[in-house]
Amino acid sequence: MxxxxxxxxxxxxxxxxxxxxxxxxxxxxxxxxxxxxxxxxxxxxxxxxxxxxxxxxxxxxxxxxxxxxxxxxxxxxxxxxxxxxxxxxxxxxxxxADLWTIGVDAEPHEPLPPGVLDAVSDPAERAWIDRLAAGEPEVCWDRLLFSAKESVYKAWFPLTGRWLDFSDARLTVDPRRRTFTAVLAPGGVVTGFTGRWLVREGLVLTAIAVGASERPSR
Missing domain, CATH: 3.90.470.20 (4'-phosphopantetheinyl transferase domain)
Structure with a gap:
């Protein structure tokens, strides 16, 4: 998948x-x-x-x-x-030679345990989670956010060797295109990532792949 x-x-x-x-x-x-x-x-x-x-x-x-x-x-x-x-x-x-970085994550498609969402999201992210849940309640949007942020970290760390906190990446999701965008805290080697997501067979899958040609010049 x-x-x-x-x-x-x-x-x-x-x-x-x-x-x-x-x-x-x-x-x-x-x-x-x-x-x-x-x-x-x-x-x-x-x-x-x-x-x-x-x-x-x-x-x-x-x-x-x-x-x-x-x-x-x-x-x-x-x-x-x-x-x-x-x-x-x-x-x-x-x-x-083809990709600069890649990050993938897999999670069970079920709600996050109590208290986890507040620890990994900010009010703006929780607002869009509530909004999307009202229209598509069959998707565990909180788990999707968690998985996407895991993919962000996995793509980020090989480039920097530095920790990236959940609060350092602000996430938005496009439910129609099945994409997500992460804006990262300023000052890093990259300012953000765009990835894709899929919910199927009891799983949430997220992935980021940045082409070598997209590597920023120094």
Whole structure:
């Protein structure tokens, strides 16, 4: 499903359950040595998706380790993003020559737990959530906002190496075009992102892909 949200230069591989025979490099095993079986299984499956996607780019299997703040470390010349939630794992990768950055996120299509929306949104965002919920109550707009901000962070962090708080990105959503726009706090390497979203099969999927030609000049 995620491929519907991404340009043709991106290779995406998704799984709707864990892969029983998914294997890990020793360096990856060390990252989940103390994890419960469920966590290890989802970790292995999303990396199986990553290796399959990298293979379609012609990149041989390599460990996908964690860098600063848990961000995946991709092979040289590759940009990518991973996500997982109950019943879904996904990885999307591209050549750095084609894409400047990419961010994908998957969430269960259900309302956010009590109190979370106030922590991740401002009054203007809650206003459009209420407005859109009145017209399309079948969409969990609060969860969509959360997922989109996760995609924003995943696209932002590889460019800056800096934390981006939920309050640093103000989001608006176009329900007709199924797009979202994030305006970022001034002073960063980018001033905003535009992404796409999809609600289907009990999932909310969001994605951002910025072409290499869109990279701002310095």
């Amino acid at each position: 995620i491929e519907e949200l991404l340009p043709g230069t991106v290779v995406a591989v998704e799984a709707f359950g864990d892969v029983a025979d998914a294997w890990l490099f020793p360096e990856e095993e060390a990252l989940v040595s103390g994890a419960v079986a469920r966590r290890r299984s989802e970790f292995a499956t999303v990396r199986a998706c990553a290796r399959a996607a990298l293979g379609r780019l012609g990149v041989p299997p390599v460990p996908i380790l964690r860098g600063a703040r848990g961000a995946p470390v991709w092979p040289p010349g590759v940009v990518g993003s991973m996500s997982h939630c109950d019943g879904y794992r996904v990885c999307a990768v591209a050549r750095a």
